[in-house]
Amino acid sequence: xxxxxxxxxxxxxxxxxxxxxxxxxxxxxxxxxxxxxxxxxxxxxxxxxxxxxxxxxxxxxxxxxxxxxxxxxxxxxxxxxxxxxxxxxxxxxxxxxxxxxxxxxxxxxxxxxxxxxxxxxxxxxxxxxxxxxxxxxxxxxxxxxxxxxxxxxxxxxxxxxxxxxxxxxxxxxxxxxxxxxxxxxxxxxxxxxxxxxxxxxxxxxxxxxxxxxxxxxxxxxxxxxxxxxxxxxxxxxxxxxxxxxxxxxxxxxxxxxxxxxxxxxxxxxxxxxxxxxxxxxxxxxxxxxxxxxxxxxxxxxxxxxxxxxxxxxxxxxxxxxxxxxxxxxxxxxxxxxxxxxxxxxxx
Amino acid sequence: xxxxxxxxxxxxxxxxxxxxxxxxxxxxxxxxxxxxxxxxxxxxxxxxxxxxxxxxxxxxxxxxxxxxxxxxxxxxxxxxxxxxxxxxxxxxxxxxxxxxxxxxxxxxxxxxxxxxxxxxxxxxxxxxxxxxxxxxxxxxxxxxxxxxxxxxxxxxxxxxxxxxxxxxxxxxxxxxxxxxxxxxxxxxxxxxxxxxxxxxxxxxxxxxxxxxxxxxxxxxxxxxxxxxxxxxxxxxxxxxxxxxxxxxxxxxxxxxxxxxxxxxxxxxxxxxxxxxxxxxxxxxxxxxxxxxxxxxxxxxxxxxxxxxxxxxxxxxxxxxxxxxxxxxxxxxxxxxxxxxxxxxxxx
Numbered sequence: 001x002x003x004x005x006x007x008x009x010x011x012x013x014x015x016x017x018x019x020x021x022x023x024x025x026x027x028x029x030x031x032x033x034x035x036x037x038x039x040x041x042x043x044x045x046x047x048x049x050x051x052x053x054x055x056x057x058x059x060x061x062x063x064x065x066x067x068x069x070x071x072x073x074x075x076x077x078x079x080x081x082x083x084x085x086x087x088x089x090x091x092x093x094x095x096x097x098x099x100x101x102x103x104x105x106x107x108x109x110x111x112x113x114x115x116x117x118x119x120x121x122x123x124x125x126x127x128x129x130x131x132x133x134x135x136x137x138x139x140x141x142x143x144x145x146x147x148x149x150x151x152x153x154x155x156x157x158x159x160x161x162x163x164x165x166x167x168x169x170x171x172x173x174x175x176x177x178x179x180x181x182x183x184x185x186x187x188x189x190x191x192x193x194x195x196x197x198x199x200x201x202x203x204x205x206x207x208x209x210x211x212x213x214x215x216x217x218x219x220x221x222x223x224x225x226x227x228x229x230x231x232x233x234x235x236x237x238x239x240x241x242x243x244x245x246x247x248x249x250x251x252x253x254x255x256x257x258x259x260x261x262x263x264x265x266x267x268x269x270x271x272x273x274x275x276x277x278x279x280x281x282x283x284x285x286x287x288x289x290x291x292x293x294x295x296x297x298x299x300x301x302x303x304x305x306x307x308x309x310x311x312x313x314x315x316x317x318x319x320x321x322x323x324x325x326x327x328x329x330x331x332x333x334x335x336x337x338x339x340x341x342x343x344x345x346x347x
Numbered sequence: 348x349x350x351x352x353x354x355x356x357x358x359x360x361x362x363x364x365x366x367x368x369x370x371x372x373x374x375x376x377x378x379x380x381x382x383x384x385x386x387x388x389x390x391x392x393x394x395x396x397x398x399x400x401x402x403x404x405x406x407x408x409x410x411x412x413x414x415x416x417x418x419x420x421x422x423x424x425x426x427x428x429x430x431x432x433x434x435x436x437x438x439x440x441x442x443x444x445x446x447x448x449x450x451x452x453x454x455x456x457x458x459x460x461x462x463x464x465x466x467x468x469x470x471x472x473x474x475x476x477x478x479x480x481x482x483x484x485x486x487x488x489x490x491x492x493x494x495x496x497x498x499x500x501x502x503x504x505x506x507x508x509x510x511x512x513x514x515x516x517x518x519x520x521x522x523x524x525x526x527x528x529x530x531x532x533x534x535x536x537x538x539x540x541x542x543x544x545x546x547x548x549x550x551x552x553x554x555x556x557x558x559x560x561x562x563x564x565x566x567x568x569x570x571x572x573x574x575x576x577x578x579x580x581x582x583x584x585x586x587x588x589x590x591x592x593x594x595x596x597x598x599x600x601x602x603x604x605x606x607x608x609x610x611x612x613x614x615x616x617x618x619x620x621x622x623x624x625x626x627x628x629x630x631x632x633x634x635x636x637x638x639x640x641x642x643x644x645x646x647x648x649x650x651x652x653x654x655x656x657x658x659x660x661x662x663x664x665x666x667x668x669x670x671x672x673x674x675x676x677x678x679x680x681x682x683x684x685x686x687x688x689x690x691x692x693x694x
Contacts, residue, residue, distance in 0.1 A: 142585075142586035142587075142616075143585050143586055145585065145617050145619060201553060202552075202553055202554040203552055203553070203554070204552070204553055205549075205550060205551070205552065205553070206548060206549055206550070206551055206552070206553040206555075206556045206589065206590045206593065207549040207550070207586070207587065207590060208553075209553045209589045209590075210585060210586050210587070210588065210589060211586060235592070235635075235638055236638045236639065238489075238490050238492065238557060238596050238597070238639050239489035239490055239554070239557050239558060239597075240489075240554065240557070241557065241592050241593060241596045241638065241639065242553065242556045242557060242589040242590060242591075242592045242593020242594070242596070243553045243554060243556075243589060243593070244589075244592075245582070245588050245589045245591075245592045245593075246553065246588060246589020246590070246592075247589070249585050249588050249589070250585070250586075269489075270492050272492060273639055284634070284638065287631070287634065288582075288635070291582055291583045291588065291631065292583065292585050292588065292620060
């Protein structure tokens with residue numbers, strides 16, 4: 001997906017400080033891709049570290065594509081997830097200009113940019129590439145059933161959108177800080193934008209979800225020996241449980257980290273669907289994994305957003321006592337306790 | 348998918364008596380579509396009932412498309428699943444001729460016939476339709492969470508290819524014989540060829556498996572009030588478990604029928620993956636259903652193919668005693684005992 005030596009300019013079109021720019025924020029926070037600048041006229045003249053919360057990236061914010069190119073950018077990444085995933089006329093004009101200037105374009109919209117004839121023509125003229133972050137690999141198949149030469153840790157969750165990707169990114173970063181050959185393996189478009197490779201498993205033909213996961217861990221095993229495979233959805237989610245189970249079974253996970261939002265008792269998208277108590281969530285995920293390959297929940301990553309520090313600590317202690325698994329908020333309090341529990345679990 | 352008044356000619360190209368013609372056999376055995384003839388030069392002059400095992404359909408077998416058209420055929424169905432799902436030159440010539448004669452063509456190959464320019468052009472000239480049985484509906488979405496106005500029974504299985512479709516077809520037929528407003532709801536290409544409508548859920552984008560199932564039961568509820576939703580795969584299958592769980596959760600099933608092949612102890616496609624004992628399969632499926640909506644396994648449909656009658660009866664008795672659920676081989680010994688158990692379970 002991402003050629004070596006790729007130098008990124010991230011486009012945020014006035015929204016660098018807003019939550020819509022979550023792709024930009026993820027890439028700036030977690031690397032490892034080289035970002036030479038952000039293109040955002042509203043915030044031009046400042047640095048990413050000054051604008052983006054929880055981010056220490058020094059990349060300058062510039063006003064236009066010409067400035068990005070002067071800084072050596074070779075690829076522009078659409079850093080904002082537009083509402084509905086649609087391409088607005090303003091974005092269309094900006095991406096067309098980038099392609100005409102010979103800059104490659106990377107995006108994860110619902111529509112593949114290559115289907116816009118004028119964008120495809122501009123890329124053809126300048127030799128720039130258009131990369132669709134959600135595109136499925138053309139040669140997917142079912143899993144191979146051969147062992148994977150790496151240890152695989154997979155995040156699973158009680159619900160969607162509770163931080164499964166951030167948890168594996170934090171754990172991967174903490175593991176790399178310990179000089180482990182650790183690799184983040186992306187299964188969704190934002191993760192792919194961050195790491196520069198991966199497969200959006202929610203977008204593949206349903207028969208190939210497990211096969212896509214199997215392929216990803218084999219690709220990961222070529223890059224390192226401790227793999228953090230991003231989870232998707234929840235076995236309790238009425239719409240997405242199939243993706244969750246296919247990914248779990250295709251992952252060959254050796255250990256699981258359960259992600260949960262403190263206090264959540266119902267599926268957010270389907271409030272008529274209750275969540276069981278946390279110890280039952282642990283039991284159900286271990287049972288589901290064991291249908292194909294046994295894997296233990298080595299630790300719990302609790303998302304305590306919205307709680308003050310004392311309430312967050314109390315929620316962590318309660319979850320740990322209820323489940324008997326090491327529990328922490330890895331984004332808020334650091335990943336080391338959970339990482340220790342995972343590494344101990346892997347033996 | 349299938350317009351009212353559609354009159355079928357089934358093409359089997361010399362293979363009417365072979366297992367490759369499973370689509371033809373299913374449509375001839377289970378109806379309800381009107382079949383005016385089979386086109387098969389090797390068997391021409393006989394009737395389906397004389398050639399196809401376990402089939403009482405009187406349709407004549409004719410030698411060519413002209414004879415089919417003389418009998419009033421409006422649509423030709425590709426009744427053979429070619430190895431690898433590929434279109435051979437002989438089939439291509441036959442389908443081209445059908446389209447040129449104004450006969451619509453229906454097939455469930457891996458490649459959509461509409462992508463063959465000369466077939467599409469012939470259809471355009473004659474006004475005939477090309478129908479791809481595996482095509483996904485263009486407007487899929489996630490499930491709606493609204494109640495369905497029908498009772499839904501879903502077959503689940505310990506493994507693939509053990510007869511889940513035949514079981515729901517037999518149960519649907521037995522229910523219709525009792526004057527119930529019973530509907531078979533197809534989720535795979537052969538089932539769609541048999542009933543003339545449905546969605547191949549293994550071919551939709553993974554995010555929409557549950558949504559596709561939800562949509563199917565709502566379409567079924569417009570046709571009757573006792574729905575038999577065909578199952579796919581197995582929660583124990585390393586490649587297809589995601590499709591199975593998405594379909595189970597999207598089905599809103601009120602009752603389940605568990606299909607099992609007597610004596611099977613491993614996943615056939617993945618012999619390193621063992622199956623648990625049958626009582627554990629019952630427990631696991633009921634647990635998995637209950638993550639979203641409770642549903643009991645009302646009965647077990649045991650496939651006793653390969654056993655003699657005494658061994659089959661013994662296997663049925665053993666499964667029933669182990670699990671406490673009514674068990675029978677509905678294809679071999681009739682569907683009434685299992686149907687009674689399902690109707691009692693639905694209350």
